[in-house]
Amino acid sequence: MAWFALDDGFDTHPKVRKAGNAAVGLFVRLGVHATKHLTEGHLDGDIVTAYGTAATIRKLIAVGMLHEAGHGCPRCPQPADGGYYIHDYLDYNKSRQQIEAAREAARKRQQRGRDTARLNRSERDSAVILNSNSRENDASFASNCGQFDPPFEGSTAGQGGPSRRDTHEGATVVPSPPLPSHNYDVADVSGGSAGSSAVDLDAYAPSPIDDDNWALTDGLRRWALSTFGPGLDLDYETAQFLDHFRGNGQRRKNWNTEWQKWIRRSAKFASERANRPPLRAVSGGYMSPEERGIF
Structure with a gap:
């Protein structure tokens, strides 16, 4: 999107005051048309006559806000035969090349934003899969570790011989505390889950x-x-x-x-x-917040 530029002194400019409201309204419409179609100030005669009356067109030409073919303004290019040109258009408005470059830059920024969003979603989905695989490996490792434990013989606790506690008459057998169990959440591809709660796949929906x-x-x-x-x-x-x-x-x-x-x-x-006051070095170190008046 481009804009037809009018400065904040436009309404009191001598040319504007002399042309009158009707002619100025035509000027604004012609400027917007030129900007929309990237004509850089050139206008077809059919557009000008369709937007304005013969009187308003003559007023714009008379005050120098609009030029017809063969005009004598040294700063403005000549329009085609039967066409018109808006006075000093490129002094206040962007050229076709500038507008197209800005649009292309905006398109690239939007594409980068979409690419970044897709990459973030892909990384989050990969993290879910890796986390699930890691938990399965942890469970498998804990299960396999028991295959290599040396068996205990008799009532010993693994030492060379029975301990005093093992043979003491009337001793109380205190069972070892159970190992903590990890209640992992595992995502089910079919939509179900195992564990107390499933991974919420909706959390990775598009933003x-x-x-x-x-x-x-x-x-x-x-x-x-x-x-x-x-x-x-x-x-x-x-x-x-x-x-x-x-x-x-x-x-x-x-x-x-x-x-x-x-x-x-x-x-x-x-x-x-x-505006925060800087720390001031003192003999014992830096000033405390109380010394700086914060508290």
């Missing part, structure tokens, strides 16, 4: 934020830079944001608004960290 195909846009980047400056690492914060919502599996009605809330909190925390 809602990935299902919604959310990705950081250039517009959000511009908002963050204009609001908080370049101090925040937006790519790092976005990665943290994605990991957070992939981890908890929650859905939000508006992911852009949620990302802006995340950036505001991050900027607040960064400001608080920057």
Whole structure:
């Protein structure tokens, strides 16, 4: 998506005031059309006459906001015969090449996000399988260990001869405490489980934020830079944001608004960290929190 740019002094510009509201409305429509179709300010005559009246077109040409073929403005290119050109279009708006490059970069970012999400899900699924195999191996190892234990003879406890406790008359036999049993959870491929509870395979379902195909846009980047400056690492914060919502599996009605809330909190925390009083070296070490006035 691209935007037709108007600066904050547009409404009071002498050309705008002289052209009047009707002609200015036509100018805005023509600018949006040129931006949408990536014409870089060139307009077909049929579009101009379809959007505006002869009077509003003449007003835009008279004040220099719109040029027809053969115009004398040295800064603007000549349109084709029968066409028009928006004055100084490329001074305020992106070219076709810039817009297409931005769109391609956004497409690649979204693809990287989807690839990362698929990789994370694959790694989690592999971890479940490895964990299940490890538990089965533990149980097998514990079972096989008993095959190599030397047998005890008589009532001895494995020593060379009977102990005093073994032969003491009236001695109480205290059984050894049972070995702790591990109640492992084993996932069943058919949907059932063994053990007290099964591994929840739904925990590894696709994340809602990935299902919604959310990705950081250039517009959000511009908002963050204009609001908080370049101090925040937006790519790092976005990665943290994605990991957070992939981890908890929650859905939000508006992911852009949620990302802006995340950036505001991050900027607040960064400001608080920057304003903390530094530790001051003293003869006995560093100042305590009480000395620094924290408590």
